[in-house]
Amino acid sequence: MANRKILIPDVNHPITITKCSPTVIVKSGELNIARTKDALTLVEASYPPVQYLPRRDVDMSLLQRSQHTTYCPYKGEANYYTIPALGEAGLNGVWTYETPFEAVGDIAGYLAFYPDRVKIELAY
Template identity: 35%
Template sequence: MTTATWNGTVVAESDDIVTVEGNAYFPRESVREDVLRPSSTHTTCPWKGEASYFTLEVDGETNPDAAWYYPQPRDAAKEITGRVAFWRGVQVS
């Protein structure tokens, strides 16, 4: 089982992980919806497409843009469709 933890709280947990470029992508349904806040941030990867972000909020503390996903990944990255990855201090183990 792989978990993503931030601020002492497990924010995602799954045994169905896809790893791309060293990042663990969790199925969206394994991520706690109550800790996700929409973000207006978007970035573009040349081969994966446009990424959208979430800010994490746990116990009143926020971690801006700490989770990302590709709403419509390019064909080369179809395996991460419907998946979320983390960074910015989120521990994945």
């Protein structure tokens, strides 16, 4: 990672992390993957908001660690999980920053799900 650029969020590329007030439910059909009142909402620049759920509130038995990784210069290296029960749609459908950069350190130990692969509900 020594050669990778590290960027700090600023006015040109803001990142905010706030507590998500409603309960966040992640499912696919009858498969209940996660439910939490402790999600964090990360908003980065002009991207849609992303819900990050604490690992303790995700049914980790439904996930399988994959070898896939990606790098974000603002957040660090992302590791991925597959949801085998979803077949092809579940491939690398979950990501986590296990050791995120300091600016986004609050998301350490949290998981995020691709909303085009699972249903993410906000229950008020």
